[in-house]
Structure formats: C-alpha cells, structure tokens
Amino acid sequence: MHALSNTKEVREVTDGSFLSPKGFKAAGVEAGIKGNKKDIGLIVSEVPAVCAAVYTTNQFQAAPLKVTQESIAKEGRIQAVVVNSGCANACTGEQGLKDAYETRKMVADKFSLQEHLVAVASTGVIGVNLPMEKITKGIEQLNPGSSAAAAADFQHAILTTDTVMKTCCYSAVIDGKTVTMGGTCKGSGMIHPNMATMLGYITTDALVDQAALQLALRNVTEKSFNQITVDGDTSTNDTVIVLANGMAENKTLNAAHPEWDVFMELLTKTSESLAKQIAKDGEGATKLIEVEVRGAQDSLDARMMAKQIVGSSLVKTAVYGADANWGRIISSIGQTKGAINPAAVDIAIGPIVMLKNSEPAAFSEEEALEYLKGDFVQIFVDLHNGDASGKAWGCDLSYDYIKINASYRT
Structure with a gap:
C-alpha cells in the first residue's frame, strides 16, 4: 500500500x-x-x-x-x-x-x-x-x-x-x-x-x-x-x-x-x-460525455439540467455523429424547471465556446469536429444565475445500442 x-x-x-x-x-x-x-x-x-x-x-x-x-x-x-x-x-x-x-x-x-x-x-x-x-x-x-x-x-x-x-x-x-x-x-x-x-x-x-x-x-x-x-x-x-x-x-x-x-x-x-x-461502458457507446452546469441558483437545479442534457437522445446522437449542434443543448436546458435567465446562458463544447450570453459565438466547425471525434466529450453550461454547480455523465447513442437491445434475450 x-x-x-x-x-x-x-x-x-x-x-x-x-x-x-x-x-x-x-x-x-x-x-x-x-x-x-x-x-x-x-x-x-x-x-x-x-x-x-x-x-x-x-x-x-x-x-x-x-x-x-x-x-x-x-x-x-x-x-x-x-x-x-x-x-x-x-x-x-x-x-x-x-x-x-x-x-x-x-x-x-x-x-x-x-x-x-x-x-x-x-x-x-x-x-x-x-x-x-x-x-x-x-x-x-x-x-x-x-x-x-x-x-x-x-x-x-x-x-x-x-x-x-x-x-x-x-x-x-x-x-x-x-x-x-x-x-x-x-x-x-x-x-x-x-x-x-x-x-x-x-x-x-x-x-x-x-x-x-x-x-x-x-x-x-x-x-x-x-x-x-x-x-x-x-x-x-x-x-x-x-x-x-x-x-x-x-x-x-x-x-x-x-x-x-x-x-x-x-x-x-x-x-x-x-x-x-x-x-x-453504455451499450453501444463510443464516447463518455460529461456535462457540467455552473452558475445555477442551487445544486439540485444544476444537477437536474446536467442530467437533462446528457440524457437527451438528440444530444447523444449529435455527439455520436461529431455534430456541434449546440441548439440541442440549449433546448434541453429549457425543458427543465430550474431557474434560468434566458438571456444570459453560455455553452461550450470542450474548449470551444458556441454561445455567449445566449447569443451565437463564432467558432471553427473544423475544430469542433476534431474535438468531438475524441472518446471523452465535455459540455459546459454557465447560467450566470447563481453560485451552484452540478455534473452528470452519460454516453453517445449509436447504431449498436439498437442491435444489442433488439436481440437482448437471444
């Protein structure tokens, strides 16, 4: 030891x-x-x-x-x-x-x-x-x-x-x-x-x-x-x-x-x-996704939003396809009951900022594609609405998930 x-x-x-x-x-x-x-x-x-x-x-x-x-x-x-x-x-x-x-x-x-x-x-x-x-x-x-x-x-x-x-x-x-x-x-x-x-x-x-x-x-x-x-x-x-x-x-x-x-x-x-x-190790997974939500009013809100994002089938398939579709992320945030200021949200995928104060930020699609090809993808959200934070983890959604579960008993 x-x-x-x-x-x-x-x-x-x-x-x-x-x-x-x-x-x-x-x-x-x-x-x-x-x-x-x-x-x-x-x-x-x-x-x-x-x-x-x-x-x-x-x-x-x-x-x-x-x-x-x-x-x-x-x-x-x-x-x-x-x-x-x-x-x-x-x-x-x-x-x-x-x-x-x-x-x-x-x-x-x-x-x-x-x-x-x-x-x-x-x-x-x-x-x-x-x-x-x-x-x-x-x-x-x-x-x-x-x-x-x-x-x-x-x-x-x-x-x-x-x-x-x-x-x-x-x-x-x-x-x-x-x-x-x-x-x-x-x-x-x-x-x-x-x-x-x-x-x-x-x-x-x-x-x-x-x-x-x-x-x-x-x-x-x-x-x-x-x-x-x-x-x-x-x-x-x-x-x-x-x-x-x-x-x-x-x-x-x-x-x-x-x-x-x-x-x-x-x-x-x-x-x-x-x-x-x-x-x-999710069934059929090719990538681990970690979502961190910052600037929430309380940690429960932050965890709930992070889990909503990482659980979204649209976010998961976008990550699988290496598509930097941040619109799916903000849509997931909006589906929760957590307190947000819709005019003050930042979103980044890895080091690449894609939304700043709820307005699109210029970024390189090529750089985003290269980042999303990796096997560990981080998504960061800053609500600028408090001091609490929370994380959630999930995986991408691939064709293999369907193959595995369509024949689970056989």
Missing part, C-alpha cells in the same frame, strides 16, 4: 481493487446460467461489516432486493454478498422470493454464517425464474480468495452486456490508520437512475457508524450514481451496497469525527469513479 505523506490526502491505489481493504475475499464461478461464462459471484468479509445500501426506485423491485433489505434491517450488518447474472429473478412472484431466500440460506450454510448476514442480488433477464439446480451447483463451487484473480473472477461473474470490468480503489489516513476503500460494479444498459440497471459493491476496512454510513451513501449517490444515464430506463434490480468491516481499527466514524470529511472524500471518489465507468 502506498505511504501517505499528508494525512488529509486521498490517493488512488492504481493496482488496487475492492479486495484491497483488509479482511475481504471474493470468488466467481461458472454455474451454467450463461453457458460457459462466470455467472455466480461472492464477496465475503472476515467479520460482519456495517452495511448501507440504496436501491432502485422502480416500483417493481426484484425478489433479491426484498430479501437483502430484510437482511440489512435485522442489525445493519452483512458478512457476505452473493450475486448471479443471467437471470434477474424479477417479476417472478412467490417462487422468486422463495428462490432468493433459498439462495441466501445455501450461502449461509456453506460459510457457517447467520442467514441475515447474507445479501443476495441478481441481474439479467426479467420474468425468468432462477435455475436453482445451477445456483446450487455454483454456490457449492465458491472458494473465495483475496488475489487479483479472485477479484477478476467476481467481476466477470456479475457482468451482463458490459464490455469491461469496472473497479477502483482509494486510500487515506484516518486516526493514524491507513483506511482503504475499493469498489466494483456492473452496468451498461437500462441506465437512468434513481438508480440504474447496475449493481455496485463498495468495501472498506474503516470503522463507521451505520446510520452515518447510510446517510453518507444516500447523499453521495445523489451526486454520482444518480447522475448517470445511458438510455432513460430504470431497472428492477439496482442496488449499491457498502460494507465497512472496521478492520483498519480507526475510531468510529460519523459526522462528528474530525476526519469525517476524509472518509466522505473516499466515498465520493469511489462512487464517482464507478459511475463514470458505467456511463463510459
């Missing part, structure tokens, strides 16, 4: 993962749900970990979410998380709920855990029952470890239409102890939080008060996972779970702790990194 010269500094651990914090192991195996691909994964902590979670706002919440919510409510701690891909176990009625409970029990029995210390999650096709024989087979094979290979096995096991694994790791010193936080997630399509078709897992060896952790996750989620969009759809299974097992042996963290801001920065950086990785 990197030595930290500044106790307030949060550093990225470039070779780290969600297994870098003390006391965590993982596994991923092929159970046959997705043919010859890994499809059941496990994260386990040496000791029960304080747990916080946020979930989809879709009214059709899948069976595993209900079981996980019940587990966490028991005492606010979780020791293991089991995930299957290839089948969402959503809209599956009483049988789906029974299968989720049975999955939880099998993991608890295998690793000698209390059942309420196991969280379950599923991702994949909606309306299909879990193939329980395959689930049983997969759980029997789980043999968690702490190596980079074990981390990769878990990450592969949770993927659906994702094209890459998503991970990050950060560390800082709190109470003189090195505290590490790592994260991994899956998500590529049906991304339009609050939340998205994403599963996110954040691990840390920090000791944190459960109520403080839950509030922190909810607040950070609003500015990270809930600020990404791929296609405007919200799924039935979306969950982000934070596990804090306390093995760094710092003093209990809460809002009154003098270094609470350091922990909050760890959580913010981890969540933003994972959120941007999801947006970049």
Whole structure:
C-alpha cells in the first residue's frame, strides 16, 4: 500500500481493487446460467461489516432486493454478498422470493454464517425464474480468495452486456490508520437512475457508524450514481451496497469525527469513479460525455439540467455523429424547471465556446469536429444565475445500442 505523506490526502491505489481493504475475499464461478461464462459471484468479509445500501426506485423491485433489505434491517450488518447474472429473478412472484431466500440460506450454510448476514442480488433477464439446480451447483463451487484473480473472477461473474470490468480503489489516513476503500460494479444498459440497471459493491476496512454510513451513501449517490444515464430506463434490480468491516481499527466514524470529511472524500471518489465507468461502458457507446452546469441558483437545479442534457437522445446522437449542434443543448436546458435567465446562458463544447450570453459565438466547425471525434466529450453550461454547480455523465447513442437491445434475450 502506498505511504501517505499528508494525512488529509486521498490517493488512488492504481493496482488496487475492492479486495484491497483488509479482511475481504471474493470468488466467481461458472454455474451454467450463461453457458460457459462466470455467472455466480461472492464477496465475503472476515467479520460482519456495517452495511448501507440504496436501491432502485422502480416500483417493481426484484425478489433479491426484498430479501437483502430484510437482511440489512435485522442489525445493519452483512458478512457476505452473493450475486448471479443471467437471470434477474424479477417479476417472478412467490417462487422468486422463495428462490432468493433459498439462495441466501445455501450461502449461509456453506460459510457457517447467520442467514441475515447474507445479501443476495441478481441481474439479467426479467420474468425468468432462477435455475436453482445451477445456483446450487455454483454456490457449492465458491472458494473465495483475496488475489487479483479472485477479484477478476467476481467481476466477470456479475457482468451482463458490459464490455469491461469496472473497479477502483482509494486510500487515506484516518486516526493514524491507513483506511482503504475499493469498489466494483456492473452496468451498461437500462441506465437512468434513481438508480440504474447496475449493481455496485463498495468495501472498506474503516470503522463507521451505520446510520452515518447510510446517510453518507444516500447523499453521495445523489451526486454520482444518480447522475448517470445511458438510455432513460430504470431497472428492477439496482442496488449499491457498502460494507465497512472496521478492520483498519480507526475510531468510529460519523459526522462528528474530525476526519469525517476524509472518509466522505473516499466515498465520493469511489462512487464517482464507478459511475463514470458505467456511463463510459453504455451499450453501444463510443464516447463518455460529461456535462457540467455552473452558475445555477442551487445544486439540485444544476444537477437536474446536467442530467437533462446528457440524457437527451438528440444530444447523444449529435455527439455520436461529431455534430456541434449546440441548439440541442440549449433546448434541453429549457425543458427543465430550474431557474434560468434566458438571456444570459453560455455553452461550450470542450474548449470551444458556441454561445455567449445566449447569443451565437463564432467558432471553427473544423475544430469542433476534431474535438468531438475524441472518446471523452465535455459540455459546459454557465447560467450566470447563481453560485451552484452540478455534473452528470452519460454516453453517445449509436447504431449498436439498437442491435444489442433488439436481440437482448437471444
């Protein structure tokens, strides 16, 4: 682990993962749900970990979410998380709920855990029952470890239409102890939080008060996972779970702790990194789009406008086609309910100013075309109407998005 010269500094651990914090192991195996691909994964902590979670706002919440919510409510701690891909176990009625409970029990029995210390999650096709024989087979094979290979096995096991694994790791010193936080997630399509078709897992060896952790996750989620969009759809299974097992042996963290801001920065950086990785890996995506709105009356207005812009199909297709059509951007701003002065808006795509005080600015189409050909596109909006700002992330909309989703079940 990197030595930290500044106790307030949060550093990225470039070779780290969600297994870098003390006391965590993982596994991923092929159970046959997705043919010859890994499809059941496990994260386990040496000791029960304080747990916080946020979930989809879709009214059709899948069976595993209900079981996980019940587990966490028991005492606010979780020791293991089991995930299957290839089948969402959503809209599956009483049988789906029974299968989720049975999955939880099998993991608890295998690793000698209390059942309420196991969280379950599923991702994949909606309306299909879990193939329980395959689930049983997969759980029997789980043999968690702490190596980079074990981390990769878990990450592969949770993927659906994702094209890459998503991970990050950060560390800082709190109470003189090195505290590490790592994260991994899956998500590529049906991304339009609050939340998205994403599963996110954040691990840390920090000791944190459960109520403080839950509030922190909810607040950070609003500015990270809930600020990404791929296609405007919200799924039935979306969950982000934070596990804090306390093995760094710092003093209990809460809002009154003098270094609470350091922990909050760890959580913010981890969540933003994972959120941007999801947006970049949107189904069929060729570019990551970041929108920053400045000069708003409040941060909620700024975030809402940024998300409206990055979620616009017209903006997304313009970015895909490298067309500097700023008219689509200002149209998106005007569709929101945020306070604006229609005569005072600036718009820039990358370094190229295209609108100044709501009037067209001369710019080079060739320069704009060259910028938009890159794989990272930034859009800046200044409302000149306040001091607040907000960001959102998304991706372009390509022909491949249609190809992927037209044949998702086949």
